[in-house]
Amino acid sequence: MKRFAVICSALLFVGSLAAAMLELAPAAIDLRGPVAAHLAASGVSHPVTAVLLNYRGYDTLLEIAVLLLALLAILAVVGEPGAARPAPAHPVLQTLARLATPLMIVVAVYLLWAGAFRPGGAFQAGAVLAAAGVLLHLAGLLPGWQTPRLRLRLGLAGGFALFLAVAGGLLAQGTLLQYPPALAGGLILLIESGLTLSLALTLAGLFLFLSRDEVAP
Template identity: 55%
Template sequence: MKAWPAAVGAGALALWAALAAVILDMPAPAIDLAAAVQARLADSGVGHPVTAVLLNFRGYDTLLEVAVLLLAQVNMLGAGTVRRAPPLPAPSMLALAARATTPLTLMMAGYLLWAGADAPGGAFQAGAVLAAGLVLLYLAGIMPAWDAPGVPMRSGSACGFLVFLAVAALATPGGALLQYPASLAGALIVLVESALALSIGLGLAGLFLWLPRERGGQA
């Protein structure tokens, strides 16, 4: 049995070396994607190339990523009933820090969401910051673990995917999915990103906060 860790480590190292060799041996790309994105950036409705790719030019990828996150939540909740766990006991300094930073966390999430159209940021970053703030409140003993989600929580977790899907199906010309009208592209991307930020925040936090169960009165 002691040989297994060494064998696994050797296998992982060999796999890493093989992947590194393949990547280093890859030919130069035939298409300059950065130049192609910059050339069409004005048609995307946003001013940042990453946001343009994620929410416009390659919107299918982002839509499926959100679907995977939602499916992970559904599978986790389907694995068993999650019961309420009491808040974790925490030092007063941690609770004080959590209360003091909560408004800043919300402001940062809002800023990242809004700035994502023209600068680094966006729905995924804003959702991650929001989720981190919720988890910190739990770890500080201010907020209990979540019960199995009711209608408001389910709606919030699913709204990003549903809004994205609705925009893809209803707001695109000529029957082509995720090809926004040029005059509405910016507004539609802001709408999608706002819904995604809420869903990603609740989803990432939920993967942590729905897990604690009662075990003799402790989380």
């Protein structure tokens, strides 16, 4: 009975939403023009990076804070750190992981650099770095993380702290996160580098901290 009702209301929802979408008038506000008009002053020439790091810098600042918060919540939830070390994988997989990791680091640095003028940027670079960490863990080359020590804590919080410091520094001369056009390119690259490192550690940490409560095989 519940099943029937839920499926019927889901179908009704899709039907009415689709009808509304097909009828929808053109949007009253179009932000494409303003984005393109101020691109020269934003410090980067790729519009998506300009939106992420300059026009809507708040989003990214709060996003890295949310990510850090999620990681802290996971640290609070997962069990006592055990001595679990992953079983060493097959030698072929280990060799492949050793070969792939430097390449992934090169790809990440390229993506970070390319983000200023073509698709790419801190998120993708951080994700590739995190994937390298997960790969090393699955190949048995990198043990799951225990309680984070000082260096790891600095790495995890560094991106957010750097971003917040830049934002606070800019507050002294006017508005939060309003970069002076002359410095914008350099500041965005600086923030993105910090973000890449912290994002990589946080995303890898989501995996590596979770795997510490694994039962020893």
